[in-house]
Amino acid sequence: MKKQGFRQSQAGLHTWTGLLVGWILYLIFLNGTVSYWREEITRWSRPEIAATKDLETVARGAITHLTATAPKAASWTITLPEERASGAVATWKAKGKPAFRRGTDPNAVTIGPDGKPVTVRDTEGGNAFYRLHFDLRYIPVLWGRWVVGFCTMFMLVAIVSGVITHKKIFADFFTFRPGKGQRSWLDAHNALAVLSLPFHAMITYTGLITLMVLYMPFAATANYPTLKAYYADSAPAAKPPKPSGHAAPLVDIGQVLRIAETTWDGGKPTVIRIDNPGDKAALITAYRRPSETLVDGRHEIVLDGVTGAIRSTAEPSSSGMIARGGMVGLHAARFSPMTLRWFFFLSGVAGTAMVATGLIMWTSKRRAKLEGRRHFGFWLVERLNIGTVAGLPLAMTGFLWANRLLPLNLANRGDWEVHVMALTWLAMLLYAFVRPPRRAWIEQLGLTGLALVLLPVFDQTATARGLIDSLKAGDGALVGMELGLLGLGAAFLVMAWRVAKPRAPRKTERALAPKLAEAHG
Amino acid sequence: MKTAGVVQGKSRGKIGDGLDVAARIVLAIPGAYCAAAACAMLLARTLPAARLDASLWATILSFAIYCALVIWIFAAASALRAGAVVAAIGVIAWLGAGWAT
Numbered sequence: 001m002k003k004q005g006f007r008q009s010q011a012g013l014h015t016w017t018g019l020l021v022g023w024i025l026y027l028i029f030l031n032g033t034v035s036y037w038r039e040e041i042t043r044w045s046r047p048e049i050a051a052t053k054d055l056e057t058v059a060r061g062a063i064t065h066l067t068a069t070a071p072k073a074a075s076w077t078i079t080l081p082e083e084r085a086s087g088a089v090a091t092w093k094a095k096g097k098p099a100f101r102r103g104t105d106p107n108a109v110t111i112g113p114d115g116k117p118v119t120v121r122d123t124e125g126g127n128a129f130y131r132l133h134f135d136l137r138y139i140p141v142l143w144g145r146w147v148v149g150f151c152t153m154f155m156l157v158a159i160v161s162g163v164i165t166h167k168k169i170f171a172d173f174f175t176f177r178p179g180k181g182q183r184s185w186l187d188a189h190n191a192l193a194v195l196s197l198p199f200h201a202m203i204t205y206t207g208l209i210t211l212m213v214l215y216m217p218f219a220a221t222a223n224y225p226t227l228k229a230y231y232a233d234s235a236p237a238a239k240p241p242k243p244s245g246h247a248a249p250l251v252d253i254g255q256v257l258r259i260a261e262t263t264w265d266g267g268k269p270t271v272i273r274i275d276n277p278g279d280k281a282a283l284i285t286a287y288r289r290p291s292e293t294l295v296d297g298r299h300e301i302v303l304d305g306v307t308g309a310i311r312s313t314a315e316p317s318s319s320g321m322i323a324r325g326g327m328v329g330l331h332a333a334r335f336s337p338m339t340l341r342w343f344f345f346l347s348g349v350a351g352t353a354m355v356a357t358g359l360i361m362w363t364s365k366r367r368a369k370l371e372g373r374r375h376f377g378f379w380l381v382e383r384l385n386i387g388t389v390a391g392l393p394l395a396m397t398g399f400l401w402a403n404r405l406l407p408l409n410l411a412n413r414g415d416w417e418v419h420v421m422a423l424t425w426l427a428m429l430l431y432a433f434v435r436p437p438r439r440a441w442i443e444q445l446g447l448t449g450l451a452l453v454l455l456p457v458f459d460q461t462a463t464a465r466g467l468i469d470s471l472k473a474g475d476g477a478l479v480g481m482e483l484g485l486l487g488l489g490a491a492f493l494v495m496a497w498r499v500a501k502p503r504a505p506r507k508t509e510r511a512l513a514p515k516l517a518e519a520h521g
Numbered sequence: 522m523k524t525a526g527v528v529q530g531k532s533r534g535k536i537g538d539g540l541d542v543a544a545r546i547v548l549a550i551p552g553a554y555c556a557a558a559a560c561a562m563l564l565a566r567t568l569p570a571a572r573l574d575a576s577l578w579a580t581i582l583s584f585a586i587y588c589a590l591v592i593w594i595f596a597a598a599s600a601l602r603a604g605a606v607v608a609a610i611g612v613i614a615w616l617g618a619g620w621a622t
Contacts (some may be wrong), residue, residue, distance in 0.1 A: 013595045155589045164592075208584045218558040219565035219579035222618060223572040233573050319570065320577030399526070 014161045015362070019381065021151040022359045023388045028148060029355055031133040032203075032390060033348030034074040035126065035162070036333060036341055039084035042125030044481040045403045047121055047465045051475065052113030055268060061115020062090035064228040067408045070094075070107070075240065076274040082291055084477060087112060087120065104414070122413040123403050128373070128421070129396065134211070137418065142214075149215045155204045162193060182368065185361040192354040199347035200354070206331035209324060234321070235298060238312075238314075240275035241283055248280040251308040259308060260286045263301050267292045274305060282306055288315075295325035356389045373437035383432045383440075390444035391428025393492065398424035404458060438499065445496035453491030456482040544600035548607055549591045556611035557587035563617035 034041065043051065052058060062078040070076065073092035080088050091108040093099055105124070112118035124131070131137075136144030152381060183237040193200065213220050214229070220230040252334055253272075260269050276282045282305025293299055297316035304311060316325045329335055333344045363382045402420035432440045459482060460466030470478035564579035565572075590607060597603035 013592075153584070153587065156584065157591050160588060160592055205584065212580045213583070216558065216561055216580050219561035219576045219583060221564060222562040222565040222579070223576045229578065230573075318574050320574030320581075323581060324577050369600075434538070476605045 001278040014158055014165050017154045017158050019362050021154040024151045025155055026355045026388055030456055031129045033352055035130040035133055038126035038130050038346045040477045040481055041478055043086050045123045046120045047463055049087045049118055051115050055056055055080050056254050057115045058111055060087040061111045062088050063253050065090050065117055066092055071278055077153050078272045082289055121408050124414050126416055144483050145211055154206050159200055182364040185357055185364050189357040189361055194348045196347040196350040200351055206327040209327040210331055222407045241281045243276040243279040244281040246280040248306045250277055255308050294329045294335045294354035295322055296328035297325040359385050382437055386440045387429035387432035391425055394419045394428055394448040395425035442496050442500045445492050449489045449492030451483050455485045541600050545594050548604050549594045553587055553590035556607050557583050559611045559614035560586050563614040566618055566621035586598050
């Protein structure tokens with residue numbers, strides 16, 4: 001042990017922790033990365049509804065709808081579209097009923113840009129990938145979060161041990177020896193990892209912080225009798241006032257938007273909750289758009305529901321709340337403008353590729369040593385790599401196709417989109433076990449590429465919001481989606497082609513082969 | 522196939538190697554977690570800040586502590602020494618947190 005030294009011990013730790021959680025990390029990275037376009041994917045998933053900048057019309061429409069359908073509700077909640085999103089959601093809570101938590105809210109109605117309720121297809125849109133990123137699926141949410149947290153902790157250890165392992169970390173960054181088998185995978189893995197190392201370290205640590213009290217509740221319970229007491233202190237929820245029983249008209253919603261804008265220096269609300277609507281004791285709480293602040297947390301204004309007078313304002317202000325909120329804000333990047341968002345996305349792509357190349361390296365390193373002998377562990381890892389690295393993107397593309405092709409009146413349609421994703425992945429995992437590995441790689445990568453590039457083709461021919469329509473309408477988000485799908489598809493097709501292309505070993509490679517075998521023997 | 526780097530010392534046999542790795546895994550996953558939790562409690566009660574901020578900062582820092590402990594457990598000269606040190610850190614932090622109430 002002593003002879004072997006600190007760095008070697010870290011190499012072993014890096015290899016084995018990396019493999020153990022690699023597939024789940026790949027899923028987390030891939031879905032987290034596409035979640036930077038969550039709003040755009042949701043917009044793409046609901047072609048029935050156009051984007052709007054006119055919040056007032058939408059908010060008025062929501063109030064008109066709620067006044068008509070639920071005048072005696074305990075509270076109304078209006079979720080206004082973010083800058084990158086489309087459609088508002090108006091919902092209400094009956095007196096004495098608990099607030100709605102999970103699944104499909106039966107009271108929720110989507111309000112279109114003209115202020116009228118619209119029927120949109122039942123879909124989770126970008127939320128499907130977003131939730132898969134940290135909740136997983138088909139297992140209880142808390143289990144999913146613990147599995148994700150466990151893997152994230154492994155990732156943190158893998159990053160730190162990876163840095164220690166590569167003492168020539170900055171030299172590695174400039175080293176790329178393409179077309180040399182395992183060497184190339186190692187170089188690619190190092191370059192991808194070093195290139196976006198600051199991002200990886202940030203995203204892993206802040207990822208833990210997003211759910212930190214779930215993972216490590218003991219610092220909270222050390223100072224509070226219960227976790228509930230801690231939460232009550234960290235996010236104090238104002239008790240809604242008792243209704244007075246005297247009717248009074250609600251303050252104009254346009255005025256509420258203007259008050260918010262003045263208070264927040266031009267900011268806009270994302271959610272407006274109205275307690276006791278139509279009563280003299282009505283209370284309005286407006287929550288600020290997360291895109292307007294780096295620090296995650298509640299930025300709110302509480303208004304008298306009748307006069308519109310400001311009762312109180314709040315935002316994260318203590319050092320701990322700002323530290324937590326800032327880290328969560330960095331992770332989710334809701335604050336991020338477009339240019340920075342692209343950097344986040346590309347760093348996420350690099351991270352996903354880093355995990356993928358690490359997984360592939362594990363097999364390519366061992367293939368040479370096995371010299372064609374069968375080995376159960378190797379066989380398992382090799383097939384799981386194919387079914388995950390190539391199969392999962394295909395499954396996610398399957399979700400997008402399900403969004404387009406499932407009948408609009410299908411019961412639980414939104415769930416079925418997710419089932420299609422899960423079933424496609426399962427099929428690809430099985431497929432990887434029955435085909436020769438190289439064929440399986442080519443076929444799954446090629447299929448993913450095809451499925452991706454055909455989506456914009458389908459949109460152009462079968463829907464009213466194809467690439468050309470969106471270009472004409474000047475709808476940047478949808479143009480970006482269509483071009484993004486084409487670009488990603490092309491990338492997968494290139495990868496399939498690269499695997500398929502028979503390649504004679506180059507001179508240098510032949511000369512190097514014995515040396516490399518020695519170095520890794 | 523090589524075994525994990527931690528056990529490539531010459532002195533142990535195959536079973537000894539396996540035991541060493543198993544011991545370090547147990548130390549790293551539940552062991553270091555408990556020690557990090559104790560450190561988080563100690564920090565939550567001793568950081569010079571309001572109790573909410575102290576709890577938040579202690580929680581934020583606990584993951585760095587956990588990570589450092591895991592790395593060190595796999596680099597330590599022996600599983601036994603790693604175990605002794607992690608246990609000592611945990612117990613001292615735990616007692617300190619109790620004392621700081």
